[in-house]
Amino acid sequence: MDSQELYKRGLAIRKEIFGTEAVEKRMSAVGDFGAPLQHMINANAYGDIWARPGLARKIRSLVVLGMTAAINRPAEFKVHMNGALNNGCTPEEIREVCLMIALYCGIPASNDAHKIALETFAEKGIKA
Helix, strand or coil: CCHHHHHHHHHHHHHHHHCHHHHHHHHHHCHHHHHHHHHHHHHHHHHHHCCCCCCCHHHHHHHHHHHHHHCCCHHHHHHHHHHHHHCCCCHHHHHHHHHHHHHHHCHHHHHHHHHHHHHHHHHCCCCC
16 A cells, blocks of 8 residues: 555544544644644554554554553643544543553653543543
């Protein structure tokens, strides 16, 4: 599959996970300067890795939540919280990831993840 096909497939997957409006907003926010990075994200991250059959999207979302918390990327954690909920992750599953974060990455990282998770649940009207 060529890069343009990966890009198209990735963009479609990304929009399914995060919603068209959110993806278009993120992509347009970086303008022409960030267009090559957005192409790479769509083609490689979503068109290739997220499209692989080995893990369900729900599992991939939980893994990404753990990784973004571990590397202290709260903005990305927030983005992927929305994606995780769209991919069918439950508050209970997300809480379990946040607890694993405390054990393996530290309590401060877990505190941040818990806070962002609760904010996201509140924004979406989800009881946690």
